[in-house]
Amino acid sequence: MKKKTRREFLKTTAGLITGACASGVVTAEANEENFVKDDAYAMFYDANACVGCKACVAACKRVNGLPAEKADFDPDGKWDAPTDLDSKTRTIIKLYKENENVWSYIKHQCMHCAKPSCVSVCPVGAMRQDENGVVYYNEDICIGCRYCQVACPFNIPKFEWEKAFPKIVKCDMCKFTNLKEKGEPACTEVCPAKAVTFGKRKDLLNEAKRRLKENPDEYVNHIYGEFEAGGTNVIYLASVPFEKLGFPKLDSKSPAAFTEKIQHTVYKGFIAPVALYAALCLIALRNRKKNEQSDEREDE
Numbered sequence: 001m002k003k004k005t006r007r008e009f010l011k012t013t014a015g016l017i018t019g020a021c022a023s024g025v026v027t028a029e030a031n032e033e034n035f036v037k038d039d040a041y042a043m044f045y046d047a048n049a050c051v052g053c054k055a056c057v058a059a060c061k062r063v064n065g066l067p068a069e070k071a072d073f074d075p076d077g078k079w080d081a082p083t084d085l086d087s088k089t090r091t092i093i094k095l096y097k098e099n100e101n102v103w104s105y106i107k108h109q110c111m112h113c114a115k116p117s118c119v120s121v122c123p124v125g126a127m128r129q130d131e132n133g134v135v136y137y138n139e140d141i142c143i144g145c146r147y148c149q150v151a152c153p154f155n156i157p158k159f160e161w162e163k164a165f166p167k168i169v170k171c172d173m174c175k176f177t178n179l180k181e182k183g184e185p186a187c188t189e190v191c192p193a194k195a196v197t198f199g200k201r202k203d204l205l206n207e208a209k210r211r212l213k214e215n216p217d218e219y220v221n222h223i224y225g226e227f228e229a230g231g232t233n234v235i236y237l238a239s240v241p242f243e244k245l246g247f248p249k250l251d252s253k254s255p256a257a258f259t260e261k262i263q264h265t266v267y268k269g270f271i272a273p274v275a276l277y278a279a280l281c282l283i284a285l286r287n288r289k290k291n292e293q294s295d296e297r298e299d300e
Contacts, residue, residue, distance in 0.1 A: 035115035035254060036231035038202035040133030041173060042112075043188060046211065047238035047245070048218060050105040050195035054093045056187035057082070063177045063186040064090065066169075085109070087160040090171040091187055096245050104238055106245040107196060109187075110135060110156045110171035111225060112233035113254070118148035118157060120256035126168070127157075133201070133233045134179075136172035153229055153248055153255055173198075201233055208237050230254025 058080065061068065066088050071081030082089040085108055097103035116135045118127045126142035129135050137157075148157045148168060160166035173179050178186040188198040197204065208223045224242045225235035228250040236242065243249055 035257070036201070037114065037133055038200065040114070040201045040233050041179075041198070042133070042201035042204050042233040042235065043109075043173070043185065043196055043198055044204035044208055045107045045196045045234070045236050046208075047104045047106055047195070047236065047240070049193050050093070050107065051193050052093055052095065052105045053192065055190045055192060056107065056196060057089070057091055057093055059178075059186040059190040060091050060171075060174075061089070063174055066090065085156065085158055087158045087162070087166075087169045090169065094246070096240060098240075098244075102240065104240040104245060105195075106236075106238065107187075108246065109234065111154050111229075112171075112173065113229055113256070114231040114233060115229075115254040115256045117151040117153065117229075117254075117256040120260055121147040121151040123147065130175070134173045134175050135170075136175050137168050137170060139167040142167060151255070153250055201235075205235060208235055211237060227252040230257060 060066070061080065068080035069082045069086075069088055071079045073079075074081065082092060084094075085092050091107060091109040094106050094108065095103065096106060112133060112135045114133065116127070116129055119129050119135060123145065124141050124143055126138050127135065127148050128138060144159075144166065146157075146159055146168075149155075149159060157168045157170045159168060171185075174185040178184065178189060182189060184198040188196050191197075197207075205223070205226060208226075212219050212221065212223065219237050219239055220241055222242065223235055223237060224247055225232035230253060236247075238245060
C-alpha cells in the first residue's frame with residue numbers, strides 16, 4: 001500500500017475543509033428568521049410623559065428585594081440614590097439636559113431583545129427567554145463567566161463583584177414577583193404619569209406609532225426598539241435623539257442571529273473537527289518522521 005506524502009495529506013485536508021465551509025454557509029444563509037412576536041410581553045416608555053419621580057426605581061427595588069444605595073450628598077443614608085444600573089439597581093431614571101429648551105428624562109433597563117445575545121452566548125443556559133419573550137436569569141446554574149455582559153449590545157447585565165457568591169442582576173419584568181402576583185411589572189404599576197406601560201408588543205407599538213403620527217413635532221421620528229438589534233420588547237419615544245440619551249446606534253440585524261450563524265456554519269460544516277483532526281495528524285506525521293530519522297541514525 002502506497003503511503004501518502006505530507007503534501008498529499010494537506011491537499012486532501014484542505015479539500016475537506018473547503019467543502020465543509022461551503023456546505024455550512026449555504027445552510028446558515030437558509031435559516032434567516034423574524035424573531036419579533038406581536039404577542040410578546042412588552043413595555044413602552046414615553047420620555048415626554050415622564051416626570052422624573054423615580055417611583056419606578058423605588059418600586060423595582062422594593063418588590064425584587066434590592067438594597068438602597070447611599071447618595072454622596074447624604075452621609076446619614078436616608079436617601080436611595082443610585083446613579084446607574086448596577087448589581088443593586090435594575091432600572092434607573094436619568095436626566096439629559098443640553099439647555100433650558102433641550103432636555104429629557106430617560107429610563108434604562110433590560111431591553112428584552114426578541115433574539116437576545118445574552119441568552120445566545122450563555123454556555124450553560126443560565127440566561128433564558130420564556131414563551132412570552134421575557135429574558136430572565138437562573139442563578140442556580142450560572143458559572144460566572146459573564147459572557148452575557150460582553151455580548152449585550154445595551155450593556156445591561158451587571159455582576160455582583162462585591163459578593164463571595166456573585167450573580168448577574170438585570171430586569172426580568174418582575175417575572176417571579178410583581179408580574180406573577182399582579183400581572184404587570186412593578187415599575188408600570190406605580191408610574192403616576194403612565195410614562196411606562198405594559199402590554200403586548202403589537203398593541204404598544206401601535207400606540208407609539210399613533211402618538212408619533214398625531215404629535216410629530218413633539219418627538220424624534222424614531223421608535224427606538226422597533227427594529228434595533230432585530231427588535232426589542234421594550235420600546236421608546238423621546239424628543240431628544242436616542243444617541244444623546246445613552247442608547248447605542250444599532251441596525252436591524254440581531255447580533256445573536258449573526259453569531260449563531262457563524263457557530264452553526266462552523267459546527268454543521270464540521271470545519272472545527274476537520275481542522276482539529278488535520279492539526280493532530282500533522283503532529284503525528286511530524287513525530288513519526290522524527291522517530292524514523294532517529295531510528296536510521298541509530299542503525300548507522
